[in-house]
Amino acid sequence: MILAAATNESLAQMSNTLIYSSMAVYTLAFFAHIAEWVLGSRSKVGRTAAALTRPDTAAAPAVTVRGTTAGGGTAVLDKPKVVTRSAAGARDVPDGPGAAGGTVKGDLYGRIAVSLTALGFLVEAAGVVTRALSVQRAPWGNMYEFSTTFSTVAVGVYLGFLLFKKNVRWIGLPLVTTVLLDLGVATTWLYTDSDQLVPALHSYWLWIHVSTAIFCGAVLYLGAVATLLYLFRDAYENKLAGGGQPGAFARSVLERLPAAASLDKFAYRVNAAIFPLWTFTIIAGAIWAGDAWGRYWGWDAKEVWSFITWVGYAAYLHARATAGWKGRKAAYIALIAFGCFLFNYYGVNIFVSSKHSYAGV
Structure with missing residues (x-):
């Protein structure tokens, strides 16, 4: 018999304070990223357009x-x-100079933004850890905890890419924006008081299955951002190659992004790398279901949408290996697959009654 530990209210309150503090730091990082894009010189950005038209x-x-x-x-x-x-093999295009526009002033704000993002990550991670310590269990027993842990891991993966000298600073602005939205939803609509879990969740599989699901989702999110930006950048390159004149937004933003081929390659690599782990996540969930409910697969809504997500990414990887489906067609499949993941993340828990509903919203 497992005895539930009492909730440490002071640690629970400290966790809440740290989460709100991280939101304040992320907000500062958001404005620093904006400054990086706005104040970075645009005079050096035109080389990308010139390369496309020559x-x-x-x-x-x-x-x-x-x-x-x-x-x-x-x-x-x-x-x-x-x-x-590029994936379609239609053209060779150099990468843009980045959000800073290749200038010292823009780069300074970019470094400030990354530093603030790292600080926000540390504060939010402390909030997640203190939440776990307040009840002495894994900090992902409900949707509020899952959301805070998910955004922490997503920022951690991004910082990990930067640590290993990967040029992914262009993800910073959409990442921080999404994290603020995620934490806003978590603290406003999904908040649940720190409490013990129902007996069915007292299993070591909670650490294995849910932690891998969170990590997979964080990496798939980065792949989805790269895929979405690839579609915008590819349309921009096609317009220039056809002799068109992009608008002000394209000239000030899209020209600074990596080439469509680079974005497409990054998205493919992260999605392909994480796909085996997502497969393991589903298998681990099935094993846990066998221990908890006496059956490995019961077509529960969460199980079904996890499998649909798996099929979506399997179709994407297959499309990438098929000549006629590389490029934009494969990108659309990847975004649909990530949409399935998001519905499994939010929609199933909020709108569908299932065996996974015992964890609370």
Whole structure:
């Protein structure tokens, strides 16, 4: 028999304070990201548009390289810049200069934004940990706890990419915006007092199954952001290649993003890398269901939508391997699959009565 520990109200209140404090820090990070985009120079951004409108041979700027001639002298050689081939193989386009626009002023605000995002992550993580300590269990027993942990992990994955020198600062603004929305919903509509779990959730599978689901969702979110930006950037590149004139938004924002090919490659790599772990998440849930309810699969709403999400991403990966479905068509499938994940995340718990409803909203 498992004896439930009493709730430590002071730690629970501390957790709430830390979560609200993290929202304040994330808000400052949001404005710093805005400043990075707005104050970054636009004069250096035009090179992307120029590269798109010139022939392929002129699109890559020359790099001076000194070589040795047969007579022992030196000669200046032109080495083309390496660019990324798009998924559809239609064009080669260099990456944009980033949100800062390649300027010192914009980069300064970008560094401030990343620093504030890291601070917000630490404060929110402390809030998640103190919530767990207040009841001495995993901090994802209900939708409020799942949401706060999910946003913490999403920011952590983003910072992990930056730590390993991956150029993903362009995710910062949509990430912080989404995190603020997620925490706003969690603290306003999903909040649940810190309390003990129902007996069915007292299992080590709570740590395994739910933690992997949260991590998978965080990585899939980053893939979805890259996919959405890929669609905008690809449309922009197509318009320029066809001789069109993009609007002010495209000139000030889309030109700074990585090339459509780079965004497409990033989205594919993170989705493909996390797909096996999502498969394990479903299997782990089935094993837990067998222990808790005496059956491994009962077509419960949460089980069904987890499987639908799995099918969606399996279709996306298959589409990427099919010549006629690369590029935009595959991207649409990826966004539909992530939409299924979001419905499984929010919709099933809020709108559908299922065996998973015992955890509360």
